[in-house]
Amino acid sequence: MSLPRLARYYLMKDVGAPALMGLSKVKKKKRRREPSPYFGPPLRSNGRLREIMTRHYFLSRYAEGAKPVAWVTSGAPVEILRPFDFYTVYPENHGALCGAQKVAPELCAVAEERGYHQDLCSYARIDLGVCFSGQTPVGRLPKPDLLFASNNICQTVVYWYKALSHIWNIPLILFDTPYNFEEIKAIDISYMVRQFEEMIPELERISGKRFVEERFQEIIRLAKDSSFLWGEVLATMKAHPAPMTIFDAFAHMAPIVSLRGLPVALDYYRVLLDELKERADRGIGAIKEERKRLMWDNIAVWYKMRDFSNLFAEHGMNFVTATYTDAWAQTTPYMDEEHPFESMAKTYSLVILNNNLNHRLKLMECLIKAYQVDGLVIHSARSCKPYSVGQYDLKRILMDRLGVPSVIIEADITDSRAYSEEQARTRLDAFFEALAG
Amino acid sequence: MTNDMDCFAGIDVGSLSTEAVVVDGAGVMVAFSILETGANSTEAAEKALEKALEEAGVSRDQIKGMVATGYGRVSVPFADKKVTEISCHSLGAFTLYPDTGTVIDIGGQDSKVIRVGPGGKVLDFTMNDKCAAGTGRFLEVMAAKLRVPLGEMGSLSLSGRGEVRISSVCTVFAESEVVSLVAQNHPREEIIRGIHRAIVNRVWSMVRAVGVHGEVTMSGGVAKNGGVVAFMEEKLGRPMHVYKEPQIVGALGAALHAMKGGGQPSSSS
Numbered sequence: 001m002s003l004p005r006l007a008r009y010y011l012m013k014d015v016g017a018p019a020l021m022g023l024s025k026v027k028k029k030k031r032r033r034e035p036s037p038y039f040g041p042p043l044r045s046n047g048r049l050r051e052i053m054t055r056h057y058f059l060s061r062y063a064e065g066a067k068p069v070a071w072v073t074s075g076a077p078v079e080i081l082r083p084f085d086f087y088t089v090y091p092e093n094h095g096a097l098c099g100a101q102k103v104a105p106e107l108c109a110v111a112e113e114r115g116y117h118q119d120l121c122s123y124a125r126i127d128l129g130v131c132f133s134g135q136t137p138v139g140r141l142p143k144p145d146l147l148f149a150s151n152n153i154c155q156t157v158v159y160w161y162k163a164l165s166h167i168w169n170i171p172l173i174l175f176d177t178p179y180n181f182e183e184i185k186a187i188d189i190s191y192m193v194r195q196f197e198e199m200i201p202e203l204e205r206i207s208g209k210r211f212v213e214e215r216f217q218e219i220i221r222l223a224k225d226s227s228f229l230w231g232e233v234l235a236t237m238k239a240h241p242a243p244m245t246i247f248d249a250f251a252h253m254a255p256i257v258s259l260r261g262l263p264v265a266l267d268y269y270r271v272l273l274d275e276l277k278e279r280a281d282r283g284i285g286a287i288k289e290e291r292k293r294l295m296w297d298n299i300a301v302w303y304k305m306r307d308f309s310n311l312f313a314e315h316g317m318n319f320v321t322a323t324y325t326d327a328w329a330q331t332t333p334y335m336d337e338e339h340p341f342e343s344m345a346k347t348y349s350l351v352i353l354n355n356n357l358n359h360r361l362k363l364m365e366c367l368i369k370a371y372q373v374d375g376l377v378i379h380s381a382r383s384c385k386p387y388s389v390g391q392y393d394l395k396r397i398l399m400d401r402l403g404v405p406s407v408i409i410e411a412d413i414t415d416s417r418a419y420s421e422e423q424a425r426t427r428l429d430a431f432f433e434a435l436a437g
Numbered sequence: 438m439t440n441d442m443d444c445f446a447g448i449d450v451g452s453l454s455t456e457a458v459v460v461d462g463a464g465v466m467v468a469f470s471i472l473e474t475g476a477n478s479t480e481a482a483e484k485a486l487e488k489a490l491e492e493a494g495v496s497r498d499q500i501k502g503m504v505a506t507g508y509g510r511v512s513v514p515f516a517d518k519k520v521t522e523i524s525c526h527s528l529g530a531f532t533l534y535p536d537t538g539t540v541i542d543i544g545g546q547d548s549k550v551i552r553v554g555p556g557g558k559v560l561d562f563t564m565n566d567k568c569a570a571g572t573g574r575f576l577e578v579m580a581a582k583l584r585v586p587l588g589e590m591g592s593l594s595l596s597g598r599g600e601v602r603i604s605s606v607c608t609v610f611a612e613s614e615v616v617s618l619v620a621q622n623h624p625r626e627e628i629i630r631g632i633h634r635a636i637v638n639r640v641w642s643m644v645r646a647v648g649v650h651g652e653v654t655m656s657g658g659v660a661k662n663g664g665v666v667a668f669m670e671e672k673l674g675r676p677m678h679v680y681k682e683p684q685i686v687g688a689l690g691a692a693l694h695a696m697k698g699g700g701q702p703s704s705s706s
Contacts, residue, residue, distance in 0.1 A: 380566075392563070392646040399552075399561050400648075410566045422508065423547070427564060429701075430523035434559040 001208070002065050009059070009066035016062075017055045024054065038313035040241075040285050043248060045272045052268060053254050057094075057138040063087035064142035068207040071144040071164070074257050075153035076175055077348045079223050080196060081146075082261045083215040084207035089141060090258040094130070095123035099302030099414030101137045108415055110135070121383040122415040124160040131164060143168065146206050150175040152354040154386045171206065173199055177349035181356055184349060192345035217337040220344070223261040224335035229269035230256045231329030236276040237320040238371055241285025242293070243276045246319035247309040248286065250300045256328045291316035292435055293372055297323050297364070297394075298379040298387045299413045315432050321371040323364060327352050330363070357390045361397060368404055375435050376406035377428075382418045407431035443501045444493070447691025448486055448516060449525065449684075450478045450509025453545035453573060454658060456688040457485035459493040459500070464532065464696055468493035469685045478509035482516075502695035506687055508546070519701055520694045522687045523551055523562050529690030530654040531557030534678040538651015541669065541677070542686070543640060543659035545573040550643045552650050557690075563646045569608040571639030573659050578608055579632045582615050583625055594633050594664025597626025603635040611635065630664065637668040644672075654678040656686035 025047075063069050070086040072078050078088055098104050099122075107129030108122055114132060116125055130136050147170060149161040158174060165172035175195055178188045200211045233252070236243050244252075252272060255265040279285075294312070296319050301308065312319065331350045336343035352360060367373065378395060380388045395406045407427050412418035443462045449455065451474060458469045470488035474481045482505065490497065505513035506525040513519070522544070530540045531553055540551040547564055548571050554560040565571050569578075580587045601623050603611050611632070618628050636659070653673060659665055660683035670676050680686060 395561075395563075396646060396648060405561060408563065423564070426508070426521055426523070426547075430521040430559065430562060433521060433524045434562075437558065 001067065005062075005065035006067075009062045012062045013059055017058055020058060021051050021055065024050075036313075037288070038310070039287055040279075043244060043252075043272075043275060045252070045268075045275050048268065048271060049252055049254065052259070052264060056259065060087060060089055060138075060142050061140045068146065069142045069144045070146040070148050071161075073149045073153060073157045073161070075348065075351055075353070076148050076150040077196075077344050078148070079216070079219050079261045079344065080199060081148060081203065082219040083211055084203050084209045086146065086207065087142065088258065089144065091127040091130075092123050093254060093258045094136065094138065094141065095126045095414055096300070096302050098126050098137060100305060102303050102416065103137055104303070104414035105417055107133070107135065108417075118415075119382075121154070121156045121160070122412055122418075123383065124156055126414060127160065128163065131167060144170060146170065146203075147172040148175075149173070150177060150348060152177040152348055152351050154353065154384070156385075171202070173202060175199075175348070177345075177354050179354055179356075180350065180359070184346065188349065189342055189345045192349060193341040196341045196344065213340070216340055219261045220335055220337045220340055222263060222266055224332055224337070226256060226260060226266040226269055227329055227332035227335070229266065229273055231332060233269055233273050233276060234321070234325060234329060236273070236280050239280035240293075240372075241283070241287070241290035242318055242320045243279035243284060243286060245286040245309065245313075246296050246322045246325060247300075247305055249322065249325045250305065253325050253328060260328075285318070287313045287316070287318050289316045290318045292374045293318055293320045295319065295321045295323075295364070295367060295371065295373045295376045296379070297376065297391065298381050299324055299384055301379055301381075301409075301411045301419070302414050303416045304411070304419070311428070317375075317432075317435070319377070321367045321373065323352060323360070323367070326363070326367065353386050357393070360390070361394055364394065364398060365402065368398070368402055373404060375431065376404055377431070378406055378408045380408050380410050382410070382412040383415070384413060405431070405434050442495075442499065444495050444499045445692050445695040446486060446489070446500050446503045447525065447688040447693070447695055448482050448503070448505050448507075448513055449522065449687035449691055450474060450482050450505065450507040450513060451522075451545050451658075451684075451687075452508055453577070454684060455481040455485045455507075455509070456685045457482075457489035458685055458688040458692045459489050459495055460689070460692040460696060462696075464693055466689060466692075467495070469682065469688065471682070471684055474509065478512045479514065482509065482513045486515075502698065504691040504695040506691040506694075517702075518695065520691060523549060523564075524559055525687045525690030525694060526656050527551050527553045527559045527562075527690065528557035528693050529686035529688075530656055530678070532689065532693055533680050533686065534652065534654050536652040537654040537678065539644070539647070539649050539653045540686075541640060541644060541653060541655045542657040543571070543573060543636070543655075543665070544657040544687075545577075548572050548640050548643065548657070548659075550640070550647045552647050557693075561647055563643045565639075565643065570611070571636050571643075573657070575608050575611070575636060576632065576659060576662065576665075578612055579615055579629075582612055583619070583628065585625065585629070588661070590629055590633075591662035591664045591666075593626050594629045594662070595667065597624065597630050599624070599627045600630035600634060601627045603628075603631040633662070633664040633668050636665055637672060640669070641672050649673065652678060654680075654686075656680070656683045658684045660684075 108125040110129035111125040334346040505516035552561040
């Protein structure tokens with residue numbers, strides 16, 4: 001790592017980023033919004049969230065050469081990278097951002113021109129598009145020194161990161177998590193622990209820093225505490241009316257996904273939780289008239305966030321839970337700094353997408369009961385096969401067991417070319433009619 | 438007979454055809470009309486309504502409520518309310534056949550399977566994804582390729598015995614498959630039977646997703662095709678209810694929704 005680059009990084013961190021935040025606040029004040037007839041007052045924490053994420057992407061530009069940079073998959077055990085002071089970038093989070101800013105089709109097309117098929121995950125296509133073109137709405141992404149992937153969310157990440165590794169000729173570390181057909185076995189745990197042990201010398205070599213176990217334990221504690229708080233944040237939506245919507249949660253999950261194990265995430269969720277508890281106590285709902293409570297299944301449709309948010313609010317329907325947002329809180333109890341490697345193996349291999357369909361069914365049943373859900377919206381995402389498989393069976397079984405009506409909409413997480421407004425609207429309108437009785 | 442009676446109307450603007458139904462104050466159908474939608478759905482809706490009113494001998498003033506349904510439901514400015522075709526087919530089929538527990542509707546550009554609850558209420562439903570396979574459009578494309586009038590596909594299918602396998606579930610690929618089957622001199626009837634089998638297999642996966650509950654009613658234009666109906670009944674292992682004009686089930690449901698006063702205001706989008 002070069003000294004001038006390190007100096008520039010700290011200058012930007014301590015002077016550049018705060019100045020930028022100050023500027024954006026001034027700009028923000030000029031805009032005033034009309035109060036909505038459907039929504040309650042917006043969350044105060046929105047501003048703080050925007051600051052944190054803008055700063056994260058802004059600083060990432062200066063991280064290259066100053067700090068070791070790693071590109072990480074959303075389900076990877078990032079805690080193991082933190083003691084080595086890696087600057088971590090999450091291509092999936094960046095993909096979601098590109099989706100929300102509606103630039104995904106252009107970036108996907110760059111990858112498609114190089115032969116990557118349209119059926120490939122659009123997060124992967126966006127990321128390869130960024131890799132080939134250097135284009136991104138955040139200005140610039142730092143080129144990584146390390147690629148860190150775990151196949152606990154899908155197999156696609158393995159091949160996607162292998163492609164990046166090949167193109168840039170940089171090392172890839174894969175954390176391989178055996179799939180849970182029934183229950184996790186001792187042999188699986190030792191297989192994963194062994195992988196952590198093998199990773200450490202590699203990480204020491206790439207970062208030039210020595211592994212200190214106490215530091216790792218401290219990070220696990222931080223990550224566990226923030227994941228726990230994230231779970232508490234989501235649990236505030238059990239209140240009637242729920243103090244936020246799942247569309248808020250889709251945005252506010254960014255720190256737990258990409259800044260996990262850092263103090264900033266923990267501090268942020270303390271502030272957010274306080275605000276939500278206060279709203280719940282005072283009976284302030286995210287939407288003014290919460291007539292029906294819904295659950296969302298699968299990753300968000302990022303380019304339709306605002307439209308869907310408005311549409312459901314107009315019908316007095318609020319999404320109060322989702323299998324997606326819950327994924328970063330669900331396996332938190334396994335984290336244990338006294339047994340760092342074993343507990344990390346459990347935490348990361350027992351996540352929803354590395355688990356059997358029965359597990360998912362049970363989880364959905366629990367969420368439906370705990371959050372008093374009246375209906376379920378299932379996003380069948382063209383990109384995400386592991387998440388979309390089995391949805392028709394889940395739909396039928398949940399209807400039979402709990403009498404919960406549901407609707408499946410065909411879409412994609414970021415590639416709007418795989419979405420038909422007319423077809424989706426007909427399905428949603430029919431769902432509204434069925435729920436209205 | 439309906440000179441001074443209150444009546445209700447339903448209009449179903451589909452991708453291929455537009456239907457209008459007029460019911461009297463007791464919910465009994467007094468007239469219907471079926472027209473091609475063409476390029477202007479508002480005009481088609483207007484014409485279909487006029488025709489049905491004329492048939493019924495009912496004036497426009499007697500219509501106390503009107504619901505639009507189908508893909509063109511947003512382009513019927515003179516309707517009071519709009520209701521999706523899912524709710525309309527459910528109520529329409531239930532009213533025609535009160536033992537209906539499941540509706541299979543194969544329309545021009547989509548197909549759906551609906552689980553019908555008490556009173557014709559929708560309990561659950563599933564629709565085809567963004568693909569024309571398993572819809573009327575698939576049949577239309579194949580009929581054109583074979584130079585057979587769409588209306589004759591059913592009888593030709595029933596007159597044949599053998600059947601070729603259409604392996605593809607994609608309309609575009611199946612079209613080229615049919616071209617090569619024609620080139621290989623396969624009898625037309627056998628190809629048609631293969632096409633019908635492909636549609637039924639496609640829709641069958643949706644039937645399985647919702648499950649078969651109670652008696653099954655088939656609606657939509659494709660229900661006029663005896664070949665598709667026969668294959669579907671073979672899959673079910675029992676006969677289905679098929680109304681003599683199966684296309685009007687949606688419009689009938691819309692008229693009945695108008696009578697019940699349900700639906701969203703037509704102006705909202």
